[in-house]
Amino acid sequence: MSQLTGAAVQKSPRASLQRVDEWGLLRGLSFFAIVMQHSLGEFIYRADILYPDAAAIAMLYHLIRYGTLTFVFLAGAILFYQYGRNDRRYAPVLTKRIGDIYVPFAFWTVLYWILTKILSKQPLFASGDWPAFLQQFIAPTYGYHLWFVVMIFQFYLFFPLFRSAASGIGRWTGSGNDERAKFGRIGLLIVLLAIAYGWLMYLSYYRMPEWQTSGLWKTLLDYRTYEFPYYAFYFVLGGICGTYLEKWRAFVLKMLPWSTLAFIGMYLWMNLDMLRSSGEQINLNYSTYLKPSSFVAVTVQILMLYGWVLLLQKQGGWWKKLLALCGKYSFGAYLSHAMLLTGIAVITRDWLFPGWHLLVSVLTALIVASTALLLCAGLSRLPGGRWLTGGAGRGKRKT
Structure with a gap:
């Protein structure tokens, strides 16, 4: 999702911004994590799944929870890196981002509306459908992954x-x-912000569902997963990274042993909490992003992954090149991957995989991710392809 977390760098009259290669690698990792999450979610609720398979899928699921929130972190990092100074004009950037982000989002929103109607064997526009159709551009439901575009914009x-x-x-x-x-x-400010944000996550997960509200307040609570304040900590953390890049790099490398240990501890806790809460049927919804334990786990995981990516950046190799390529085409691939996954699901939902759901879900994710990346690369080369992919792969990138 490089268009969500990056913009073409313009030269400053005072300095020329350098390319930040590790951000492209993080984009590639995050894209794979998101596709894997959605693939696991497709297979874990099937009727023929055995409990050991479901538990194994849940454990893998907790390894890749960083995907979506890392993109929020990267958005903050890149915006503050490129436009953090008040002397940088921002209005032209926002105009460009509308074309690079919202226009492709709107196109794919229409496609997901059409696909859903076809699969459900309903007319494209039945009586009274227009309000639901227009809602898709503000709070999308037919493309279940498109909420993220609305939120991060x-x-x-x-x-x-x-x-x-x-x-x-x-x-x-x-x-x-x-x-x-x-x-x-x-x-100190980050610690205070983390405490405040942790309290917000506590309210969101444990208290807000019980609040009796109406009107605007009810709408705001019901759609809080679409609202940026509930993800602001990751954006601010990314802003610190982009503002103090060299200090940040040194910090995450110094903290790498501790962030790795902290993530292992949180990973074990998240698995225990889900298994204990789910009972006989695993429910991935217990690990929603808007939960205090998820906040702590993802934060330390972002710190850990950033450190490991810096080490990978120094080592090089084919894995680095693969992730960089995935990061380059990640936005268009993100928009299209759910459609590809739906196509596979329609074919396989009547098939039985007892004892094999984990393997099948991983293979499905690999097929979907690679196909989506190839599709984005192809579409980006068509005339007007940028309106479908957000300009993926266009020109040289600095971030």
Whole structure:
């Protein structure tokens, strides 16, 4: 999903921005994680699945929960890296992002509407369908993965507010010549923000479903998974990465042993919590993003993965080249992958795989991911292909 988390870099009158290769690798990893999540979700609820297979799928599921939220992190990193200074004009960037993000999203939204109607053997536009159709461009349901485009685009819309807030905070943290004190203040602010965000996750998961509301408040609560404040911590964390890139790299490498241990601990806890909560039938919904334990697990996983990706960046090899290529075409592939997965699901839903659901779901994910990437690469080369893929692969990228 490179178009969601990157934009063409423009030269600053003061300095030329350097390419940040590890962000492309993280995009590739995150795209694979998202496709795998959706493939696992397709097979885990089938009637013929055995409990050991379902438990194994849940364990793999918790290894790849970082995908979507890493894209939020990358959006913050790239926006602050490229446009964090108040002297950089942002209006042309926003206009470009509408063409690169929202136009392809709108096109695929229509395609998913058509596909859903065909599969359900309904007319494309029955009486009273127009409100539901228009809703798909604000709160999509027919393309179950398109909610993310709506949510993350809000960060592009409100980025000037984030930048203004960061500028004000920067004047406080940057006062004086003591660099250690400066980063100590930044660390304190992150800890306070994490506590506040953890409290929001607690309310979202344990309390908000019980709140009795009506009108606008009910709508805001019902659609909170579409709203950017519920993902803002990852965006701010990415903003710190993009603003203090070299310091960030040194930090994640120094913390790599500890972040890895922390993730292992959270991974074990998440599996125990799901198995204990699900009972006889595994339910992946117990590991929603808007949950305190998911917040902690994904945060330490992002720190861990960033460190490992930096090491991979230094080592090179075919795995690095593969991830970089996947990151290049990830947005168009993200938009199309659910359609490909649906096509496979329609064919295989009557097939029985007792004892083989884990293997079949992994193979399905690999087929879907590779096909979606090839499809995006092909579409991007057609005249007007950028309106389908967001300009994937167009020109040289700095991030």
